[in-house]
Amino acid sequence: MRTRIIVLLAVLALLGAPMLFAGGGAEAEEDELEIFSWWTAGGEADGLEAMFEVYEERMPGIEIINAAVAGGAGTDAQAVLATRLQGGDPPDSFQVHAGQTLLDTYVAPGLMEPVTFLYDEHGWREVMPEGLIDLISVDGEIYSVPAGIHRSNVLWYNQAIFDEHGLSAPVTLEDAFEAAEVLANAGVTPIALGDTNTWPATHVFESLLLATLGPDGYSGLWTGATPWNHDGVYEALTVMDEMLEYVNSDHAALTWDEATGYVADGTAAMTIMGDWAQGFFTAEGLEPEVDYGWAPSPGTEGSFLLVSDTFGLPRGAPHRDNAVAWLEVVGSREGQDAFNPLKGSIPPRTDADRSLYDSYLRSAMDDFETNAIAPSVAHGAAANEAWADDVNSVMSFFVSERDVDAAVRNLVNTAAEHL
Ligand code: GAL
Numbered sequence: 425m426r427t428r429i430i431v432l433l434a435v436l437a438l439l440g441a442p443m444l445f446a447g448g449g450a451e452a453e454e455d456e457l458e459i460f461s462w463w464t465a466g467g468e469a470d471g472l473e474a475m476f477e478v479y480e481e482r483m484p485g486i487e488i489i490n491a492a493v494a495g496g497a498g499t500d501a502q503a504v505l506a507t508r509l510q511g512g513d514p515p516d517s518f519q520v521h522a523g524q525t526l527l528d529t530y531v532a533p534g535l536m537e538p539v540t541f542l543y544d545e546h547g548w549r550e551v552m553p554e555g556l557i558d559l560i561s562v563d564g565e566i567y568s569v570p571a572g573i574h575r576s577n578v579l580w581y582n583q584a585i586f587d588e589h590g591l592s593a594p595v596t597l598e599d600a601f602e603a604a605e606v607l608a609n610a611g612v613t614p615i616a617l618g619d620t621n622t623w624p625a626t627h628v629f630e631s632l633l634l635a636t637l638g639p640d641g642y643s644g645l646w647t648g649a650t651p652w653n654h655d656g657v658y659e660a661l662t663v664m665d666e667m668l669e670y671v672n673s674d675h676a677a678l679t680w681d682e683a684t685g686y687v688a689d690g691t692a693a694m695t696i697m698g699d700w701a702q703g704f705f706t707a708e709g710l711e712p713e714v715d716y717g718w719a720p721s722p723g724t725e726g727s728f729l730l731v732s733d734t735f736g737l738p739r740g741a742p743h744r745d746n747a748v749a750w751l752e753v754v755g756s757r758e759g760q761d762a763f764n765p766l767k768g769s770i771p772p773r774t775d776a777d778r779s780l781y782d783s784y785l786r787s788a789m790d791d792f793e794t795n796a797i798a799p800s801v802a803h804g805a806a807a808n809e810a811w812a813d814d815v816n817s818v819m820s821f822f823v824s825e826r827d828v829d830a831a832v833r834n835l836v837n838t839a840a841e842h843l
Contacts, residue, residue, distance in 0.1 A: 456488075457746040460517070461493075462495050462498045466707030468767055475571070475754065519733055521731065526567060528808035536568070540564075540566045551757075552772045569755040571759070572732065573770050574732065576729035578699050580701050581593065581693055581694045581717050585607070586693065591603045597632075599722060607670075613686070615693070628667070631729065632663050639797075641654070645806075658832060676824075684701045718787075727798055
């Protein structure tokens with residue numbers, strides 16, 4: 425298979441080179457399929473490739489253009505995508521988070537075609553969770569096809585380091601700080617963070633908010649039911665401030681996968697990251713319960729902070745038929761069972777083959793069934809892109825300034841703009 429990474433074009437677009445794209449869609453070749461995502465790191469890129477292989481078996485002769493833009497959580501990719509959509513140059517299909525990002529940022533301005541017809545043709549309503557379909561539906565129409573379900577609130581740890589220091593998986597925030605203290609005293613970096621992109625700070629923060637507010641209180645932040653000057657918000661920021669005492673000194677220079685790599689190779693002991701970290705560890709040849717362990721982020725047991733990657737059909741997709749065939753792969757059992765075991769996500773389809781998933785992913789499937797589900801903001805479910813971007817800015821500023829009161833004020837102001 426030939427896939428071309430057109431990162432260079434994407435970067436040029438970010439720098440403002442609209443002429444490159446003017447009318448680009450109209451000149452498209454018939455036998456292509458351009459798929460836009462931000463999956464370039466270990467695990468996520470492998471999962472995407474596995475879905476491409478399923479597509480190629482079904483659609484021989486179609487060349488897949490892999491238009492991935494690196495950056496994690498889509499913060500850089502979304503800027504490139506916005507430029508393309510504004511310039512009338514959509515890809516054939518793009519990765520988009522279920523929830524407010526899809527509905528508010530893309531569906532509301534009329535950028536997407538409904539794909540309800542695929543659910544009718546393939547009976548997908550019977551094999552995908554209703555709650556998830558609700559997150560991608562408006563006015564009776566469904567607007568994308570979920571490829572996988574991730575959990576944001578996971579703490580990962582290096583098993584050998586934990587064994588060596590007699591530690592077990594922390595359950596509460598107190599447990600986590602006790603473990604961090606033991607490790608710091610032994611000269612081990614307790615917590616890995618890689619916040620060269622702005623979202624990983626928000627990523628940690630949302631897990632802390634979930635711990636201090638509980639799933640209902642946390643969810644209420646995004647609907648107006650929980651005020652942003654709630655004690656739980658102060659507490660989460662105070663905990664985060666304390667946590668930053670234990671992170672690697674080069675955190676501002678690292679990406680999420682480089683920080684996760686610190687846990688993989690023993691440079692640091694723990695990290696809070698979504699379960700695409702499991703995909704990263706798998707790509708590194710590591711095994712759950714042998715090389716690494718996990719637990720819900722401290723204080724969040726019983727809650728599942730949901731992230732779902734979906735693909736949609738942009739209006740004006742240059743190769744619409746090929747895109748529809750892609751969405752059929754994304755929604756198929758075969759496609760999901762090829763993708764998710766490598767990606768570190770669980771399949772949205774309830775009829776997936778459980779035997780293909782490792783012990784971590786099977787535990788995530790069980791938790792998804794039984795836990796309270798709350799929407800991630802760092803990964804598009806709780807708020808639209810503009811609000812999530814603003815929270816990212818506040819949290820990045822917080823990591824450098826460590827001013828709890830200022831962060832609460834900024835979060836309150838930001839919420840007032842978006843609610
Ligand atoms: C998330 C996305 C995951 C993973 C992660 C890091 O937003 O949902 O699939 O790709 O970013 O890139």
